Amino acid sequence: MGYRFDKKGFLLIPDPRERRLEKQAKDANKPKCLVVNIVYCPNGHSVMDDYVNFNSFSGIKLKIHRPNGEQGVMVLSPIFGDKSVVFIGTKPKEGEKLEVFCPHCEQKIPILQPCENCDGGEIRVLSLDENFDITNGIAFCDLVGCPSAFILHSGELIEQAYLEGLE
Numbered sequence: 001m002g003y004r005f006d007k008k009g010f011l012l013i014p015d016p017r018e019r020r021l022e023k024q025a026k027d028a029n030k031p032k033c034l035v036v037n038i039v040y041c042p043n044g045h046s047v048m049d050d051y052v053n054f055n056s057f058s059g060i061k062l063k064i065h066r067p068n069g070e071q072g073v074m075v076l077s078p079i080f081g082d083k084s085v086v087f088i089g090t091k092p093k094e095g096e097k098l099e100v101f102c103p104h105c106e107q108k109i110p111i112l113q114p115c116e117n118c119d120g121g122e123i124r125v126l127s128l129d130e131n132f133d134i135t136n137g138i139a140f141c142d143l144v145g146c147p148s149a150f151i152l153h154s155g156e157l158i159e160q161a162y163l164e165g166l167e
Contacts, residue, residue, distance in 0.1 A: 033079055033080065033081065033082075034079070034080040034081075034151070035057050035078050035079050035080070036048075036060065036078040036080070036128075036138055037078070038128070039060055039078075039126045039127065039128060039137065039138055040126065040127045040128070040129065040130050040132060041102035041104070041105065041107050041109065041126065041127075041132070042102070042107050042109070042110060042127070042132045043102065043104075043105045043107050043132070044130045044131065044132065045102055045104040045105055047060055047061055047062060047102060047103065047104075047126065048060060048061070048078070049061035049075065049103075051075070052075040052086045052088075054077040054078060054079055054082060054084055055079065057077075057078045057079060058078060059075035059076060059077065059078060059086065060075065060076040060077075060078055060126070060138075061073060061074075061075050061103050062074050062075075062076070062100050062101065062102070062103060062109065063100070063101040063102065063103045063106060064087075064090070064092070064098045064099065064100055064101070065098065065099040065101070066090060066092055066096060066098060067096065067097065070089075070090045071089065071090065072087055072088055072089030072090030072092075073087070073088040073089055073103065074086070074087055074088075074098070074100070075087075075088065076140065080138075080149065080151060081149075083147050083149070092144045093144065094144055094145040095143065095144060095145055096143070096144045097120055097121065097122075097142060097143050097144075098142050098143075098144065099142070100124050100142050109124045109125070109126060110124065110125055110134065111123065111124055111125075112124065112125045112134065112139050115141045115143065115146060115148050116148075117141070117146060117147065117148045118141060118143050118145075118146040118148065120143060121141040121142055121143030121146045121148070122141070122142055122143075123139045123140070123141055123142075123148060123150070124139065124140055124141075124142050125137050125138070125139045126138050126139075137151075138150070138151055139151075
């Protein structure tokens with residue numbers, strides 16, 4: 001009990017400002033990440049789904065068609081920089097090009113541009129706005145195994161390296 005009182009017998013009360021500063025210093029050292037909370041198809045359907053979670057965040061669920069005609073589901077990680085993908089109902093091979101659709105209305109996910117990081121892939125885009133807006137969203141390559149993923153803000157591609165420079 002001696003730690004509660006100073007030498008003169010005064011009660012020592014912890015300063016809440018010190019605790020707040022300690023917590024802020026601790027939080028500043030934690031790695032930061034960008035997480036997509038909601039994303040929409042061209043018809044305004046949310047493609048977020050709790051069926052597959054990535055570090056307790058809902059995945060981005062999309063319907064896929066393989067070149068051999070098989071259909072299935074692809075769930076992308078909503079954590080920017082995490083290249084995790086879960087395939088359900090089919091097992092695409094590395095380097096295979098997929099057709100990507102909304103799982104609710106089967107609207108084809110639009111192509112933004114050819115992928116510059118792989119041969120034959122195309123960058124597909126989903127909107128962050130319910131009223132589909134190609135200039136604000138997320139983009140990913142439709143070639144299995146290609147690591148290309150971007151954030152679109154005001155029509156410009158923002159890559160992981162740029163976001164890391166902001167920290």
